[in-house]
Amino acid sequence: MYKFNFEPVIAGLDKLLYGAVLTIQLSVAAMILGLIVSIVCAAAKTSNVAPLRWVINAYIEIIRNTPFLVQIFFIFFGLPSLGLRLTPNGAALLALVINFGAYGTEIIRAGIESIQKGQMEAGTALGLSKLQIFRYIVMKPALRTVYPSLTSQFIYLMLTSSVVSAISADDLAAAGNDLQSATFASFEVYIVVTLIYLAMSVGFSLIFSAIEKAAFKYPLSR
C-alpha cells in the first residue's frame, strides 16, 4: 500500500505559494494587455476596410482552432528563426495575450452590439450631457453585458496559464514541477498544486460575483 508523504510538500509550500502569486501576476497582466488587443480588434472588426476585417477574422479563427500548447511552442521555439527571441516568461505572456485577445474580441463585440442607437438618442432627448450618456447609457450596460463572460474568461485564462510551465516559464505549475523533481513526491505535490488552483478559481469567482452584485444591480443606481 502506498504511503502518502506530504512532509516535503509542506516544507516547500512557500515556493508553491510564491508560484501562485506569479500565476496571478501573469494572468492579470495577460488579461489587461489582452483586453487592449480585444478592444482594438473589436473596433477593427466593425471597420469599413474589408482586408482589415479578414485579418482580424483569420486571427480569431486560427487562435480558437489550435491548441494553446502549440501556440506557445510556435512563439517560443518558432519565432526566434524570424529574429524574435523571447525569454520563457516573455513568450508565456505574449502567448497568453494573443490567446486571450481572440476570445476577448468576440466578448467585447457582443458588448458593443448590445447598445442600441435609440438608447443614446433617448439620452440626448432627456438632456443628458455627452459624458453622462457615455457613462450611464453606453458604458454601464455594456460592461454589465460583457462582465460575466469576461470574468469567466479570466478564470479560464488563469487555468490555461499552467501550460506555460511546458516551456519552463515561472508559474504555479512550474513551481510544482520543480518541487516534484526535488522531492519525488509527485502525486502529493500535484494534489496540493491542484488544490491551490481550485482555491484561486473559486476565490476569484466569489470576488467577481460580489463585485457584480455591488456594481451592476437593477435599477441602475448612481
Next chain:
Amino acid sequence: MPLIRAFGPNEFWIIVLAAQWTIALSVIAFAGGGLGGLFIALARVSDAKWPRRIATWFIRLFQGTPLLMQLFLVFFGLNIFGLGINPWFAAAIAFTLHASAFLGEIWRGCIEAVPPGQREAATALGLRYFNRMRYIILPQASKIAVAPTVGFLVQLIKGTSLAAIIGFTELTRQGQIINNATFSPFLVFSTVAAVYFVLCWPLSLLAGRMEKKFSRATTR
C-alpha cells in the same frame, strides 16, 4: 548521416499521420465522456440530494482546475495504485473524466431548458422517471445539446495536445520529436498547428451554423 536532417515531405507526413493518435484519443475521451456526462447530467438534475451534490462538486472540481494538473494527477495517481506509468491509459482516463464533467454541465443546462410543463405532462400521463427521461425529456434536450456539444469537441481535441507533456505521442509530441531531429521549429509547429486547424475549424463552423439555425427555429 548528418546529425540534423532537413524538414522534407517525409517529416511532413509523419506529423500529419500522427493526427490519428490525436483523433483516437479524442474519440475515446468523447465516447467515455459522453457516457459519464449523461450520468453526471442526470445526477445533477436528480431530485435526490446526494447525487446532485456529488455531481455539482465533480463538475466544480474539473472546471476549477487546470486540465494539465488533472492529467498529472491521473498519470502519477495510477502509478500509486500499482497500475504502472502508462501515458495511453492515463491520458484516456484523464480526458474521459474531464469530458464527463464538462459534457455533464453542458447537458444539465440542456435538460433544464426543456420547459417544465413537459415533465409535468409526462408525470400526469403516468410515466415514471426512466420513461419520462427516455421518451420526453432527453429527446428534446438532445436537440438543444448538439451545437454546444460539437463546440466542446473542439475544446477536447485541442486539449488532447497536453497529453504530449506526459509523453503520449500524438500530434504535438510528434511535432516536438521531429523538431528535435530537424531543428526547424517554425515549419514544424506551423504544420502541427495547421493539422489541428484542419481538424477543428470545420467542427467550429458546424457548431456555429447549428447554433444559428437553432436560435432562428426557437425565436419564431
